[in-house]
Amino acid sequence: MLMNLAAVVFGLVLYAVVVGALGFFVTSTLFLALLFTAFGVPVRWMAVLAVIVPIVLHYMFYTGLRVPLPWGVLEGMAW
Amino acid sequence: VTDFVAAIWLVLDPYVLGVVLASACFGLFVGSIPGLSATMAVALLVPVTFFMPPLPAVATMVTATAMAIFAGDVPGALLRIPGTPASAAYCDEAHAMTRKGQVEMVLGAGLVFSVIGGLFGTIVLMTAAPLLADAALAFSSFEYFWLVLLGLTCAVFISPGRPVKGLVSLCLGLLFSTIGFENPAAYPRFTFGSTALMSGLQLIPVMIGMFAVSEVLRFAASADKPLEPVVQQIGRVFKGQGALLRRYPMATLRGSVLGTLVGALPGAGADIAAWMSYGLSKRFSKTPEKFGTGHPEGIVEAGAANNAALAGAWIPALVFGIPGDSITAIVIGVLYLKGLNPGPTIFIENTVTIYAVFLVFLLANLLLIPLGWGLIKIAKNVLHVPRNVLMPVILLFAVVGAFAINNSVFDVGVMLAFGLLGYVMEANGFPIAPTILGLVLGGMLEQHFVTSMIKSDGQMMAFVERPVAGVLGAVTTFIWLTPLAMRLMTRLRGGVRGGAA
Numbered sequence: 246m247l248m249n250l251a252a253v254v255f256g257l258v259l260y261a262v263v264v265g266a267l268g269f270f271v272t273s274t275l276f277l278a279l280l281f282t283a284f285g286v287p288v289r290w291m292a293v294l295a296v297i298v299p300i301v302l303h304y305m306f307y308t309g310l311r312v313p314l315p316w317g318v319l320e321g322m323a324w
Numbered sequence: 325v326t327d328f329v330a331a332i333w334l335v336l337d338p339y340v341l342g343v344v345l346a347s348a349c350f351g352l353f354v355g356s357i358p359g360l361s362a363t364m365a366v367a368l369l370v371p372v373t374f375f376m377p378p379l380p381a382v383a384t385m386v387t388a389t390a391m392a393i394f395a396g397d398v399p400g401a402l403l404r405i406p407g408t409p410a411s412a413a414y415c416d417e418a419h420a421m422t423r424k425g426q427v428e429m430v431l432g433a434g435l436v437f438s439v440i441g442g443l444f445g446t447i448v449l450m451t452a453a454p455l456l457a458d459a460a461l462a463f464s465s466f467e468y469f470w471l472v473l474l475g476l477t478c479a480v481f482i483s484p485g486r487p488v489k490g491l492v493s494l495c496l497g498l499l500f501s502t503i504g505f506e507n508p509a510a511y512p513r514f515t516f517g518s519t520a521l522m523s524g525l526q527l528i529p530v531m532i533g534m535f536a537v538s539e540v541l542r543f544a545a546s547a548d549k550p551l552e553p554v555v556q557q558i559g560r561v562f563k564g565q566g567a568l569l570r571r572y573p574m575a576t577l578r579g580s581v582l583g584t585l586v587g588a589l590p591g592a593g594a595d596i597a598a599w600m601s602y603g604l605s606k607r608f609s610k611t612p613e614k615f616g617t618g619h620p621e622g623i624v625e626a627g628a629a630n631n632a633a634l635a636g637a638w639i640p641a642l643v644f645g646i647p648g649d650s651i652t653a654i655v656i657g658v659l660y661l662k663g664l665n666p667g668p669t670i671f672i673e674n675t676v677t678i679y680a681v682f683l684v685f686l687l688a689n690l691l692l693i694p695l696g697w698g699l700i701k702i703a704k705n706v707l708h709v710p711r712n713v714l715m716p717v718i719l720l721f722a723v724v725g726a727f728a729i730n731n732s733v734f735d736v737g738v739m740l741a742f743g744l745l746g747y748v749m750e751a752n753g754f755p756i757a758p759t760i761l762g763l764v765l766g767g768m769l770e771q772h773f774v775t776s777m778i779k780s781d782g783q784m785m786a787f788v789e790r791p792v793a794g795v796l797g798a799v800t801t802f803i804w805l806t807p808l809a810m811r812l813m814t815r816l817r818g819g820v821r822g823g824a825a
Contacts, residue, residue, distance in 0.1 A: 249544035253719065254744065257537075260723055261736045273720055280716035284544070290713065298717050302724055310375040312728040 252283035268317020269307075273299035331679035334379055335687065343380040344387045344684065348691055351388030352699045355395025356706050357714065358405040359543050362392035362594070363650045367535040368718070370528050370658060371725030378662035379680050385655055386681065387688040390442055393594050393630050394696050397434035398703045401427060410594035410630040413602040420618035431703075432561035433568055433620050434627050435696040437576060440569075441628030442689035444580035445587065445635030450682045453671070456643045460668035465779065466787055468644070469772040470796035472765050475646040476758070477803050479591025483755035484599075487807060490591075490758045493749065497762020498769075500525055506767065508774040520734040527657040529726040529735040530742045530763065534756055535650065536722045537743025540715050542750070561700055568620060575605055575625040583629030587636025591757045593649025594630035601629035635685055642666050642678070646765065653760045 256279050264272045277295040286294075306312040316323045334340065347369065354365040365388045373381035396408030397418065404419035406412040421430040463471075476498075480490040504524030505512040515521040569576060579601045586597040605625035606615045615622055637648025638655075645666035647653035659666050664674055671678055699706065726739040746756055780786030788794040 246545050250541060253541055253544045254740070257719070257723065257736070257740045257743075261733050261740070264727075264733060264736075269724075276723075277716050277720060280719065281713070284712035284716065286710070286712050294713060294717070298720065302721065306371075306724055306728055310372065310728065312724075313731055314724070314727075 249283050252280060256280055264317070265315055266317055268319050269303060269314040270299050270319055271317060273302070327675045328679055330676045331683055334676060334680040335383075335683045340380050340383055340684075343376070344383050344687065344691070347384035347388040348391050348688065348695050351391030352395045352695060353706065354388070355392030356398045356407045356699060356703065357709065357711065358399050358403070358407055359539055359711065359715075360718070361408045361535070361539065362389045362396070362410065363535045363654070364539055365389065365392050366651050366654050367528075367531045368721060368725060370531065370654060371728045373658060374528075374661065374729060378664055379677055379684075381658055381662055382655070382664075382681050383684040383688075385651070385658065386684050387691070389634050389651055390631065390685075390688040390692060391695065393634060394435060394438040394692055395699055397438070397627065398431065398699060399707060401430045401434070402703060402707065408595075410598050410633075412595065413598040414623045414626045417602075417616060417618065417622055420616065421620065421623075422618075424618045426618065426620075428559050428561045429564060429568075429620065430623060431558065431700045432563070432565050433623050435561065435693070435700065436565045436569070437579070437624050437627040438631040438696070439689050439692050440576060441580045441583055442631035442635065442692065443686065444628070445584045445632035446682065446685040446689060448584045448632075449635045449638050449685065453639050453642050456639065457668040457671045460643055463668070463792070464790070465772045465775040466790055466793040467796060469769065469776055469787065470793055470800060471644055472646060472769045472772065474796055474800045474803075475590035475640065475644075476761060476765060476769070477800050478589045479758040479761045481803060481807075482586075482589055482592040482596060483758055484596065485753050485755060489754045493754050493756065494758035494762045497759035497764075498766045499762075500530075500759075501763045501766025502770075508771055520732070524767075525738060525763070526729060526735055527654075527764070528729050529739040531654050531657070531760070532722050532726050533739040533742030533744075534746040534760065535654075536718065537739055538746030538750065538756075540719045540722075541743060541747040543711065543715050545747075545751075558700060558703070561697060568624060572621055572624045575608075575621055576628050578604065578608070579625035579628035580632045583632030584636035586629070587633030588639045588648050590640060590646050590648055591761055592633075593637055593651065593757070594633040597633035597636075598626040598630040602626040631689075642670060643668055645768065647761065650757050650760055653757075653764050656764060 256276050260272055260276050274295045277298060278291060281291040281295060303314060307314045351365055354360045355362060366385050369384050369388060373384050392408055393410050396406055396411035399405050399407040400411045400415035401418040401422045404415060406415045418430045476494055480494050481487050483490040503514045503521055505522055506524050507513065512522060582601050582604065583597040586592050586600060587594065602622045602625065605622045606612050609615065609621055633649070634651070637652045640646040640648050641652035641656055645656060647656050656666055664670060664677060722739065723736055726735045727733065729735060749756055776787060788797045
């Protein structure tokens with residue numbers, strides 16, 4: 246299970262490094278996809294959740310709590 | 325009395341009530357999932373409460389913890405896996421009762437005696453804290469220096485396992501607390517030229533790392549087995565609870581008192597209270613041989629103890645700013661952020677808010693009756709939530725939370741570093757609570773020491789000249805010397821025996 250441990254640490258490091266450039270949505274989706282794969286979540290669940298969860302969190306923190314989450318590559322469609 | 329009425333109106337605000345209800349559901353969910361603890365619930369709530377007014381912010385934490393500690397009993401009974409560490413003490417006993425077909429009885433007892441313990445602890449908090457605060461108004465930096473030192477001492481010696489490991493853990497926390505330039509001389513220490521470290525480690529990313537990320541790491545490192553609850557149908561849970569209370573009134577009282585006391589001691593919280601209570605219950609029981617075979621007595625006592633400990637931990641936290649457990653260590657950070665600086669004057673300057681917090685405590689424990697009943701009814705479904713989906717989502721939430729406090733990616737790194745540290749420490753039997761206490765109290769300890777030294781013009785004797793300071797100093801010294809003295813005694817005795825042979 247050392248692989249899973251490595252996946253979590255690697256995922257977090259990667260997140261911190263690329264979130265500024267890629268933005269919240271892209272990074273979070275990649276992050277969830279990586280961990281869901283490592284933990285063996287079925288693919289169709291993974292595809293749905295990796296997209297929906299960042300949207301919910303973004304709504305909570307960006308719209309609700311006004312945290313300036315970075316947009317990164319999606320700067321053009323920022324709201 | 326007018327303050328009290330004002331406090332009631334504060335609590336009856338629909339926004340506050342809504343927040344209480346939402347955090348109650350959150351607490352029940354987190355508590356009932358094995359691997360997610362009550363402390364983790366609070367750590368995850370901090371980023372959200374960051375943007376709330378003081379009362380609802382504190383109310384979320386009070387409610388979520390009260391709910392989570394009870395909810396931890398549910399998977400203990402159904403799966404033989406404690407939902408939170410506070411239920412670990414009587415998990416085998418609870419599961420044994422379930423196997424005997426008494427699942428309603430054990431879950432009902434967990435619920436009813438959690439509420440009783442929680443209410444008892446709250447009432448002690450409401451009466452003891454203001455009295456203690458009155459006495460503490462006369463305290464100077466000398467008394468505070470010893471109080472903090474005594475708190476740190478308790479954290480080392482009460483922690484499970486060997487005191488040496490607790491001491492290492494404490495020193496680690498004290499070391500981390502020195503980072504930055506916020507010390508009496510304003511000299512930057514251990515910053516390694518990093519501007520992000522100049523203002524010291526941010527408490528909240530550290531807490532999220534230590535209590536949320538480390539749990540996810542532990543989950544990742546262990547082989548994941550899907551959870552399979554054994555029971556299909558759960559009937560009437562409140563049936564027979566009155567009889568249980570009439571049969572074990574002493575156990576209920578003992579558990580509540582011990583829980584409150586252990587909670588109030590720094591560094592020991594609900595989990596240690598439950599272990600001590602369960603042990604005590606077995607020792608005082610008329611039928612100790614029944615323990616472990618599915619006997620409700622220990623569950624009654626320890627179930628009351630772990631909920632009583634929650635409120636007990638708030639006593640030193642509010643009066644002295646010294647956290648009674650890991651949860652209040654986080655709460656103190658939030659109190660400072662909200663301008664509710666803990667200390668004896670909090671009862672004078674923020675009377676209404678503090679009364680309102682007490683009322684939330686009462687409300688949360690009463691709300692536990694219907695909501696806890698609801699959780700028991702749907703427990704089977706809750707326990708089916710796949711943890712391999714849940715854990716990555718929690719991790720993402722933790723990342724966003726750590727980021728949100730200062731909008732800084734550096735804090736995400738801090739979170740990861742302390743997550744790894746927490747995981748490695750737990751895996752090797754080092755308690756985490758002393759590190760957290762050292763980190764929270766290190767600055768305070770240094771400040772009171774330096775202030776005292778300046779006031780006394782460098783005279784060390786001034787630390788023991790005032791009566792209260794003298795007593796606190798003597799107690800602290802005594803606790804540190806006892807293990808050494810005991811070791812010396814056994815060695816001397818061994819030496820004599822060796823000489824005789």
